[in-house]
Structure formats: C-alpha cells, structure tokens
Amino acid sequence: MDEMGIQEAREFLEQNPDINSIDLMIGDINGVIRGKRIPRDSLLKAYEEGICLPASLFALDINGNTIEETGLGLDQGEADRLCYPVAGTLSRTPWQDRPCGQVLMSMYENNQAPFIYDPRHVLQRVLDRFAELKLTPVVAVETEFYVVDRERDELQQLQPPVSPVTGKRDAQCQVYSLSDLDDHCDFIEAIHEAAQAQRLPVDTAIAECAPGQFEINLKHRSNAMQACDEAVLLKRLIKGVAARHQMDATFMAKPYNQEAGSGTHIHVSLLDEQGNNVFKGETDDPLGSNILKHAIAGTLALMPESMVVFAPNANSYRRFQPGFYVPMSQTWGADNRTVAVRIPGGSDEARRLEHRVAGADANPYLLMASILAGIHYGITQRLTPPAPVVGNGYASHPPSLPSSWIQALEQWQRNELLPEYLGREFCRVYHANRYGERLLFMRHVSPQEFDWYLRSV
Template identity: 30%
Template sequence: MSRLQARDIRNSQEARRIIEERGLSHVKVGMFDIDGVMLGKYMRRDKFLNALDNGFAFCDVVLGWDSKDELYDNVRYTGWHTGYPDAPLRILPETCRDVPAEGDMLLFLAEFEGPAEAICPRGLLRRVLDKARGMGFGVSGALEYEFFLFDETPQSIRDKGFRDLKPFTPDMMGYSMLRSSVHAEIYHELLALAEAMDFPIEGLHTETGPGVLEAAIGVDEALAAADKGALFKVFTKVWAQRRGLMATFMAKWSPDYPGQSGHIHLSLTHADSGASAFFDADKPHGMSDLQRHFVAGQQALMPELLAMLAPTINSYTRLIPGFWAPTDATWGVENRTTALRVIPGSAKSQRVEYRLGSADANPYLAMAAAIGSGLHGIQQRLEPEAPVVGNAYEQAHPAHQALPRTLWDAAQRLRVSEAARGLFGDDFVEHFAATREWEERQFRRHITDWELDRYFEII
C-alpha cells in the first residue's frame, strides 16, 4: 500500500492512516473567524483522532471578539451574558494540508456546528453552495489577491508607529520581469509553498506600487477555492515573516498607491451534465440567459451586501475613482472600470469577475455574497441594466447603483436587506451587521493624524 499524501485525504479513515504513517504526536487544527483571521491550536494525537469522529469544543469567544481580541458589546450570540461557553466543531478531513516549514506536520480545517453554525463563515458559504446544488448548479471559483511586501518585522513596524515603512522593492514597476528575475528566489519559494499546501498559484507578478505582488490562485469548486484563498493569505504572511519580511492584505495602506483587491472569478455548470451554464455561443458575448440573470442579481444586491466584501474601515479608502476599484454597482464586458467584468470565452472559460472585493475581505463571506446574489438573480429572473462601455468613472450612473461610502452605512444596508436575510439567515445578518457597527464605533474613538494636522493649531 502506497504512502498517503495530504491532498489525497477524503475521510476520517484516511486521516487516521496518514497520521499513523507519519508517526505524528500532534496535529494542527484551525478555523476562520468572522474577520477571516485563522485561529487554532496543536492537538495531541489521541485527542485529534477522537475528534475526527466526535468533534471537539472551542471557546465561542472567537465568534465574539474582533481582530484585536476586543469583546463585542452588541451581539446576541455570545458575550458576558452567556459566559462564553464552548462551541462544537467538526474536523474536515478533506482539508488536510502539509505544513512545509514544520517537517511532517499536518493541518486540518474545522467548522462550527450547532447554533454557532449559523454565523460560521465557512458554514455560510457551504449553505449557499447547497442552495446552488438544489437549483441544479455546480459552482467553480478562483481568487486573485494583491498584497504588499515590506522589509520590516512585526516589531519594527510597531517601533516606527506604522510610519516610514520600507517596501521590499522601490518604485512603480507593474509586471516587471526585472523585479521577478532579480528576486527570483522569493517568487520560487512562494510558488513552491503554494503547491505544497494545495493553493496553487496560476500567475504571480508585480503590480503597480513599491513591493506589491498579485497572485492568481487556481480555480476549484467554490468551497475549496475559498479554503485556498483563506490559507493563501495566512501562510503568505507566515512565509514572509519567517523570511524577515512582512506581507499586508490591507485594502489600502498608503494614500499614494492603488488599493489591494481580492477579485473573485465565478462560473456555473449544470450539475447533471457538467456543461457550462454561462456559455451560449448564439448570444451576445457568449452570455447565456443564466449568466445574464446571475450578473443581474450580483448588480442588484451589491449595495446591500457590500459590508461582506468591504468589511473594514480601511476598505472604503480603496473605493475611489481612478484607482482600479469600482464605485458603483456597474457591469461591463471585458471592462476593468466596472464592478462586474463579464469575461467572454468558451464553454470552459466563460465567467464573471466580481471586482468589488478588497484583499481584506473574509474569502468565505465574499464568495457567499458574490454567489448568493447571483443565485438570487437566477431565481428572480432579473435583468441587468445596460452594460458600461468605456470609462465607468467618467459616466453618470443611476442613484440606486451607488455603493455605501462608509462601513456604518454598509452595515445598515445589510441589516435591512430582505434578500440578505433570505440568503444567509437572520442570525448571520444580525451578528455580522453588529460586528461591522462595532468596528465603526471603535474607529470613532480615535483621533487621526489628519485631524491633528488640520485642526490642532488653526481652529
């Protein structure tokens, strides 16, 4: 019997076998919280093997605090009023990965069960995909991320107060063969890591800005694609810090450079035949009726679901004209100035790129919003508005296409959205909207450098 590989694991029996073959004393187990932050622990072998069949428990505070471990005071699911009890999780054998920096170590993802499942980001996407299957569709997806590399450490950026940081490379050199050749070992290491951890990178290149890279992750079934995107973000940061560098996926770290996107490519297939549901050679741009309805749903619900794709205060500094980020719920064919870019092609390649999302979004929530809104369009047989031709930034658009301009406003749109509640459930909408309101309140407690410079002396 051949030795099992991590990417071959599909069930608990195979998970047991690979752990035994490697003689591991401990295994890594992780899950993702509302902000897309990966949390977890090393678990002793006997406890892990028991958890494969029976699940395990984790303090539900991880669903009740923000990205700085500060406790929400406005959510119902958990808090001081519940005493922060444990919540059950199930281990997902099919998510098994090697952890190259740790020898034979294995990593498994977990997902919340019970009441916590209603607000679990991965569980939310899984339920949206269950809906797609119930409608007769399979969903494929791929994520693209831009991120900046810095010649800094976690300590040095704090010592500098996050000011005067040194990018890994200087100047604006998008698609630079010079940069990728001079620093080839950096690229090779990241590409190798991505292959080893099963989030393979189809394309890696410099973008416009000092030290910025863009990585296009390979296409997969949508839930697996979200796993790949989430793990890519975490372990790119791990890899960089182990090298004495830092990677950031902030939506925008400097007013001088474009923001960092998290674009989502999506396509549907007919579950019974595997044929493309988006491609119709007899229709304009190859867009089938189903793709047209899907895009219409995405367009219609974009203002209501924006908080799921732009979830931080910083996200909204990216959504300004002329910086490669959309400002209205627009669509076009092969148009990178619009929020939705239909990419014509063949039955294999026909798809839509959801360009609104920023790199700071939780991949599970961003994909749930992008897919769920498209399914809504199919169910309601919605029709998109006229596609934008030319520069969307220079054209006037209907008022209802305008996107919320702040996180607070986006949270309010989500909270009152009947479509969001129908797609994702009341528990999730209430919880997530409250967490975004909390985030805005935390920001309002602080005084910015801009305010001090503008008002301290003169007012």
C-alpha cells in the same frame, strides 16, 4: 464521526512521523485564523470527538475583543461548541522552523447541527440553493497583497522591502513586470513550493502596480467551499513564507495613502447536471447566455446590500477612491476592467463573470456567499441587467455604492434580500460585530488629527 477524515488523519501521522504538533484552525467572522495547537497524539481524538471552542469566537472583532452585543459572549455564559476538522485540509506547514501540521475546523452545535454563525455554514446555506436548481458554481479566487519591510520609515510609516537583487528599496513598480518578479523570485518560488506541499492549486503570480504588491491566483474549482478553504490557507501560507524572508505580508485593503489598494476578484461560472457551462452563449455573443445576463443583474442588485461584506472594516473604504481602479458603481461590461462585474474574453466554453469590488480583507466565505446569492437571485427572478458599459466606466458612471463604513452598516440594517440567503440571525450578529468594532475604532484619535487640528482650531 467522519470515517474518511479519520483515515486521512491516520495516514498523515504515518507519513509524517517527525511532526509533533498540529494547529487546529478556524476562521472567525473577520476571516482571522484562531484555534488551538495540539500534540500529535491528540489529532485522532479531535477527528473522532471534536474539540471545544467558545461560541464567542464568532463575536470577536479584529483585535480579539468580544462584541457582547452579538449575544454570543456573556449572555451565553461563554459556552462552548464542538469543532471538527475539515476533510482535505490537513497538511504540513513547510515554512515553520519545526515540523508542524495544520488543519481547518468548522463549528457545530452540540447536537451536530451546523453553528449558523460559522461563515463556512453561511456559504453552505447558499450552495444548497444552487443544488436545488441542479447547478454547480465553478469559482476561482484572485487575491492581491503587499509585502512590506518589518522596519517603519523615519515617520513610522510602512515602506516597501529592500530588493534582494539590487539591494535598494523598491520605489516603483510596473504592472505585470517580470523584473519585479525576478527581484523577489525566491519569495515567489517559496510560495509555490509551500503551496505544492499543501496541495493548493496556485496558478499565476503577477507583479501589481505598486512597490511590493503582488497577486497570486488559485485555479478554478467546482467546489466553492473548497475554493474558499484554499483561499484562507493560501493567505496564511503567504504570511508564513514572507516571515521566513524577513518581510511582512499584509492583506489590508489600503496600506499606502498614494498607492493602489489590494482587492479580491472572484470568477464564477455555472455547470448543469451534464457539466455544461450555462453561461455559454448560443452564438458568438461575448456577453454570453441569457442565464449569464440574469446572473449579472442579480449580482448588481445585491451589490449595495453586500457592501459591508466586500469592505468589512475602516481601512476597507480607503480603497474606494477615484484614480485607483476600484469599481464604485453597479456596472458591468465585456472585457472591461473599469466595471464592477466583468465578462472576461476568451473561449465561449470558459464564459464566466468576474466580480471586482471586494478588498483583500474580505472574508472569502462570506464574500463568495454574497456573490452567489446575487447570482441565484438574478437567475430565479429572471432579472435583466442595464446596458453594458463600453469604455471608461469610471467616467460614465458616478459612484453609487456605499462609500463609507457607516453607510454600508446602515444599508445592511435595511437589507431585505441578502438575509434570506445568509440567514437573518447571522446578519444580525454580523452587524453587531462590525458596528461594535466601528464604535471602538472611532474612540481613537489618529496622528492625522493632531497634525490638522491640534493648533488650527
């Protein structure tokens, strides 16, 4: 029983007498929010006793099908586990028509031990390794997304929304365009207002390089778990606000054939016990300290093993195409956006690495766990990275990362290092879940196949 959490719930109910229902939310392996809606009178009981949800929640594919090969479904009799609210995540949902609240949950065994298939516990397992080194990761999450019209075009394809300012459909976009932000200023402002109401540290909003594509950044946190919680909550918030503006928000990695995909960039630095950034260089070296170089080397070393986390589904791999500014090889460099791991410019006090491979569809907890696992491995093994890339990394380094779903899944089965961090049993279930979804996906015949093959073969 979390006394601080119970007090948080009591204060929330007192301060929000108009709220009649609360969504109890838990993210599955895909990062999809699932859970229950309860009346306000049941909130304190949820904090005190937990709520029951089936363990098979972590066997679900993107469509909610139970992948039985995980062993979490019928093999366990669809047994329940206990879920408890996550302190600090209880808030109103200001985009909904009726007064409503929400809170994140995490799953535990009936003896209160962490349920090892819950991605929050997978991340905690990695964070515990840093605690042993007396180091604290400081992280920030940047996520790109598209807003799209709710109506498809005449070919039943996605299309950008109509500009509230010009009345015309967006046909082009210029990266960092203030005009594009102006066109959707009501939507962006509504995101900031809702984020403020939910205490989410939203920082900047950027118009990206395709019509209807934006990036919303969260401020850095010295609590990596909290940062991932906030990333999950922000995604739900963006979708909710978009719906209020008669649009859909999508975090698909590649919603359009001829436009850029959407990614998730993770910034990481490390603090010692005195609060010093250990990535800071001893000199004015823009590449930082030796510890930073070890961290970079480890991140690159575990990159192929982590690919099915960075790109978890069929659509994820549409994003990895030449000409769309997506890293496809194990590269790094100083202030270079053509590499997989970038060392941003700026003051030495803020020295950090930026991981640029993952799609917007990646599960934030598993993404963070995989990146931090690489950093930990590089530091503890004192690895040395290859020479940094200068200039166009796309031109100088051919693709070396797994470029298809099946290649990434086959690599996952060969993994040796990452399972030591994420847990071998979790990795088994993750593979079964992703492989099972792939089998289901491959059974479907696409319209493209009719166009290409129906009369030609």
